[in-house]
Amino acid sequence: MATDHATFTPHLGAEPGDWLALLKPRVISLVVFTGAIGLFVAPGHINPVLAAVAIFCIALGAGAAGAINMWYDRDIDAMMRRTTDRPIPAGRIEASGALGYGIVLSVISVLLMAMATNLVAAAVLAFSIFYYAVIYTMWLKRRTPQNIVIGGGAGAFPPVIGWAAVTGHVGLLPVLLFTIVFFWTPPHFWSLALYAAGDYEKAGIPMLPVVKGARHTRLNVLVYSLLLVPLTVSPWVLGLTGRFYGGAALISSLVFVYFCWGVYADQQDAEGNSLTKDKPARAAFKFSILYLFVLFLACAVDRLI
C-alpha cells in the first residue's frame, strides 16, 4: 500500500504550553491577585515563604478546576469560536488525560495548602474547586440562565482563602470581598455574553441574552452595577477599611454604573439587539476588569496607610 504523507496527520502529542493552557492562565491572574490581597489585608503575620506557597496553591487549585472545566465542556468548546482551539477540542490533549491532570493538581493544591497554612484555608480551597468544577460547570452552566449569578461564587473564594491562610478563620471583611466579586461577576459576564450570544446559542448554553433576550440582559447589567455601589463602600461604612478605600470604591463604582448605563441605553432594535456592534458592552466588559483591580488594590493600599 502506498503511503500518502499529504493526507496522513499523525498524533504528535501536546506542546508543554498546551498543559499550561488547560489551567486557564488568564483567569488565574485575577484569582491570584484577589487571593493575594485577601492574604495581605488579613490581620496577623505569615512567613513570606508560606504566603508565597498559599498564593501558589490558590493559583494551582483554580487552574486544576479550570482543567476539569475544560474536560467537561469539551463538547461545547468545540462549537464556540472563542474556545475551539483549546487543547482538548483541538485534539492535542486527550480528555481523560485532562481530567486526571485536573484531579491530581486539585489534590496537590489542597494538601500543600493544609501543610503550609491551616485546615480552614485548605477546606475553603477544596470547596472552591468543587464549587467551580461541579456546582457551576456540571450542574448550573447548562441548566439555568442564572448560571453565572450562582457560579460567580466560584471566583469569589480567593480573598477568603487568602485571609484564612493568615488567620485560620473567616472574618467579615473577606465575606464582604467575596460578596463584591459575587455581585461583580454577572454584569462582567453578561456584558461579554451580549456580544458573544451567538456562540452561546450555538453551544446550547442558556446564558441570559440567549434565554431572556438582550433587552432583559441590559437591564440586569445596570441593576447589578447599582447594587455594587452600596456593597463596595460597605467595608468603609462598617469601619473595616479607611477613607482611601471608601473614596476609591465610590468613584470606581459610579464609573462602572456609567458604563453599564451605556449598555442599557445602547442604540438597539425592537428586540434589544445592538445597532452599534455592542460597543458599550465591550467597553463595560473591559472596564469591569479594571474596576475589580482598582477595588482590591485600594483595599491593599488602605491597609498600608
Add this chain to the structure above:
Amino acid sequence: MAPMNSTNETDRMPRAEMGKPDWTQEQRDEFMRRRRGRNYLLLAALAAFCLMVYGIAMVKLHEYGQMW
C-alpha cells in the same frame, strides 16, 4: 514485543500510531521535540514540588518547631 535494547525508531512511537503509515522525518522530529518539552516540564514541576515541600518543612520547623 520489542527487545529492551532495540534502537528501532518505531519502538519509541505511541502504540496507537504503530499500525499507521510511516512518519516523515519532519513529523518524527516534531514528535520527539514535543515529547522532550513535556519531559522537561514534568522534571521542572517535580523539582519545584520537592523544593516547595522542603521549604515548607524548613520554615514550619524553624518558626513553630513542628510541622502540624
